[in-house]
Amino acid sequence: MNYNSEFRRSIDKPEEFWREKAGDIEWIQPPGAIWKATDNGHGHWFPDATLNTSDVALDANVRAGRGNQKALIYDSPVTGTKCSYTYTELTNEVARFAGALAAQGVSKGDVVIIYMPMIPEAAIAMLACARIGAIHSVVFGGFAAHELAVRINDAQPKAVITASCGIEVAKVIEYKPLVDKAIEQASHKPDFCVVYQRPQVKAQMQDGRDHDWSDLMATAEPVEPVPVKATDPLYVLYTSGTTGKPKGVVRDNGGHAVALKYSMKLVYDANPGDVFWAASDVGWVVGHSYIVYAPLFAGCTTILYEGKPVRTPDAGAFWRVVQEHNVNLLFTAPTAFRAVRKEDPEADQLSRYDISSLRSIYLAGERLDPPTYDWLREHTQLPILDHWWQTETGWAICCNPVGIETMPTKPGSATFPSPGYNVQVVDTRGSHVPAGEQGQIAVKLPLPPGCLVTVWGDDQRFQSSYLNLIPGFYTSGDGGYVDEDGYIFVMGRTDDVINVAGHRLSTGEMEEVVASHPAIAECCVVGAQDDMKGQIPLGLVLVKDGATIDHDELEEELVEMVREKIGAIACFRRALVVDRLPKTRSGKILRRVIRQIADGEEYAIPSTIDDPAILEEISEQLRR
Numbered sequence: 001m002n003y004n005s006e007f008r009r010s011i012d013k014p015e016e017f018w019r020e021k022a023g024d025i026e027w028i029q030p031p032g033a034i035w036k037a038t039d040n041g042h043g044h045w046f047p048d049a050t051l052n053t054s055d056v057a058l059d060a061n062v063r064a065g066r067g068n069q070k071a072l073i074y075d076s077p078v079t080g081t082k083c084s085y086t087y088t089e090l091t092n093e094v095a096r097f098a099g100a101l102a103a104q105g106v107s108k109g110d111v112v113i114i115y116m117p118m119i120p121e122a123a124i125a126m127l128a129c130a131r132i133g134a135i136h137s138v139v140f141g142g143f144a145a146h147e148l149a150v151r152i153n154d155a156q157p158k159a160v161i162t163a164s165c166g167i168e169v170a171k172v173i174e175y176k177p178l179v180d181k182a183i184e185q186a187s188h189k190p191d192f193c194v195v196y197q198r199p200q201v202k203a204q205m206q207d208g209r210d211h212d213w214s215d216l217m218a219t220a221e222p223v224e225p226v227p228v229k230a231t232d233p234l235y236v237l238y239t240s241g242t243t244g245k246p247k248g249v250v251r252d253n254g255g256h257a258v259a260l261k262y263s264m265k266l267v268y269d270a271n272p273g274d275v276f277w278a279a280s281d282v283g284w285v286v287g288h289s290y291i292v293y294a295p296l297f298a299g300c301t302t303i304l305y306e307g308k309p310v311r312t313p314d315a316g317a318f319w320r321v322v323q324e325h326n327v328n329l330l331f332t333a334p335t336a337f338r339a340v341r342k343e344d345p346e347a348d349q350l351s352r353y354d355i356s357s358l359r360s361i362y363l364a365g366e367r368l369d370p371p372t373y374d375w376l377r378e379h380t381q382l383p384i385l386d387h388w389w390q391t392e393t394g395w396a397i398c399c400n401p402v403g404i405e406t407m408p409t410k411p412g413s414a415t416f417p418s419p420g421y422n423v424q425v426v427d428t429r430g431s432h433v434p435a436g437e438q439g440q441i442a443v444k445l446p447l448p449p450g451c452l453v454t455v456w457g458d459d460q461r462f463q464s465s466y467l468n469l470i471p472g473f474y475t476s477g478d479g480g481y482v483d484e485d486g487y488i489f490v491m492g493r494t495d496d497v498i499n500v501a502g503h504r505l506s507t508g509e510m511e512e513v514v515a516s517h518p519a520i521a522e523c524c525v526v527g528a529q530d531d532m533k534g535q536i537p538l539g540l541v542l543v544k545d546g547a548t549i550d551h552d553e554l555e556e557e558l559v560e561m562v563r564e565k566i567g568a569i570a571c572f573r574r575a576l577v578v579d580r581l582p583k584t585r586s587g588k589i590l591r592r593v594i595r596q597i598a599d600g601e602e603y604a605i606p607s608t609i610d611d612p613a614i615l616e617e618i619s620e621q622l623r624r
């Protein structure tokens with residue numbers, strides 16, 4: 001089999017192609033029909049099939065004789081804990097927690113929010129929801145109470161599952177007060193909460209609403225997986241859009257299982273028994289797909305790591321985990337290795353460990369900058385494989401298809417479209433742009449299985465954000481080009497989404513927070529280049545006439561407001577007071593030019609600018 005014939009078949013005969021791939025998972029009712037178009041311009045994969053995602057991930061592996069194989073290894077340098085679960089043990093834990101949720105009244109179609117640190121119970125909670133057909137919505141633990149409240153209002157959960165605390169290097173962050181505050185702020189009130197008490201902090205419980213995880217587990221009866229339709233939602237995962245309101249990406253059960261199982265071979269060349277480590281967080285899509293679901297679908301051992309690439313305790317942390325657990329495939333964001341390289345430029349730490357189990361290193365989440373690629377290549381001598389994807393797609397849109405045919409890599413390129421993705425570089429009208437020229441990267445519909453099927457509670461937004469911008473295409477929001485050999489180069493977002501340390505954030509959302517300060521007349525937030533985090537937000541603010549606040553004090557207040565409303569994860573640390581904002585004559589803020597000035601790049605003075613002198617003034621202020 002070669003990549004070209006596989007790719008062509010996926011585009012020319014998608015139903016035949018995906019029927020074949022659907023044969024790789026265990027269904028309750030296997031698909032008869034493969035695709036059904038819907039009137040939202042998209043459609044459903046496997047419309048008449050049924051399955052259970054936790055059965056595919058767990059019970060199917062036990063039935064296949066992998067019951068005694070490790071399914072999940074938990075490695076937590078921040079607490080000094082390591083433990084593992086075999087497939088049989090993980091199945092039992094999940095079945096029991098599913099029983100606990102069911103006993104509290106959670107059933108098929110109910111939403112459950114999971115706000116947890118990187119502990120096995122987070123994965124158990126996700127799989128338990130899947131087992132009873134409930135829809136989980138994991139909220140990243142680094143988000144503040146307000147962000148959690150926004151998601152509670154949108155998702156309308158029946159329950160919230162949390163832990164008493166998370167641990168950030170040496171800092172203990174109490175989660176329960178954040179959950180209490182979020183529920184207080186939200187207009188929707190969940191029926192109950194489940195709290196996993198960690199030894200570091202004992203959370204205060206609210207009588208009648210909060211249940212201790214261990215108490216529920218002590219009396220729970222394990223339950224069998226319930227059949228759900230392939231088209232039923234498995235989860236909602238909120239991601240930043242261009243407005244202040246995050247979008248709830250909805251993923252179905254059937255397409256997700258088929259696509260992720262296929263991706264494990266195609267993208268990662270993973271086999272049952274391999275040890276797969278995605279060094280990310282369950283709160284992000286990488287964590288959903290490649291810490292929890294895909295490695296289990298493929299019968300691998302997955303690693304759940306509660307630590308950082310550095311400072312837990314040093315820049316050898318990743319290599320230590322690889323050696324200790326015989327990791328075969330490692331996946332993380334480039335920023336993690338930029339942090340390692342900064343602290344250990346000559347990779348001295350690497351020489352302390354035996355990483356011979358490792359076959360390849362995978363990177364995604366942001367552009368893989370050539371210096372990071374070169375450093376990794378030089379010091380590990382391993383294939384360093386860039387792949388491009390998004391929360392919306394759930395698996396790689398572009399990759400080096402090493403499970404089928406290994407292609408020569410080109411630094412800066414995520415290689416070729418994954419089979420199923422008809423990727424095209426187009427202008428705003430949908431016409432092709434020639435090789436080498438930049439345009440919008442779009443995917444001709446239909447999207448393959450595993451991609452978002454709608455935006456939670458707002459199908460109109462799904463259409464307007466992704467499908468209507470260029471009719472017949474899914475618009476990715478990323479710009480880039482295809483070279484003469486067909487390699488795809490993703491150069492960055494064309495909207496107001498920024499990528500801070502591999503975390504996707506909305507500058508629009510930060511602007512809403514900054515603008516709510518009583519002294520601010522107007523503001524804009526752009527993503528400025530940062531050596532380690534890729535991008536960091538930079539605010540430019542205009543103070544109201546008559547406001548007398550000291551500028552340093554104002555900056556401190558704005559930084560605190562963004563921390564309080566969005567979370568420390570936003571890394572909003574700079575707000576510069578300016579006299580005016582550069583605008584077009586029609587009043588549109590010239591964000592691109594501001595970004596170029598902040599990055600010290602050459603910029604062309606736009607012909608539409610109302611007052612060119614302002615650019616030099618801002619440049620001057622940023623230099624100070």
Ligand code: COA
Binds near residue numbers: 168279286571
């Ligand atoms: N809960 C609570 N707070 C969190 C958090 C969590 N789960 N994750 C991060 N934070 C906080 C941090 O403590 C920090 O707070 P501070 O400003 O008070 O110090 C802030 O959010 C920023 O965190 P982070 O971006 O992680 O910066 P850092 O300087 O601590 O670490 C890196 C830098 C590069 C080591 C780190 O960002 C990293 O490991 N990145 C990889 C990201 C990744 O895996 N992305 C997933 C895509 S594959």
Ligand code: AMP
Binds near residue numbers: 492
């Ligand atoms: P998220 O939805 O958080 O996974 O972020 C998705 C965004 O990250 C994409 O739209 C891109 O802007 C960026 N991204 C992800 N992977 C890559 C990659 N390999 N190269 C360049 N950008 C990437």
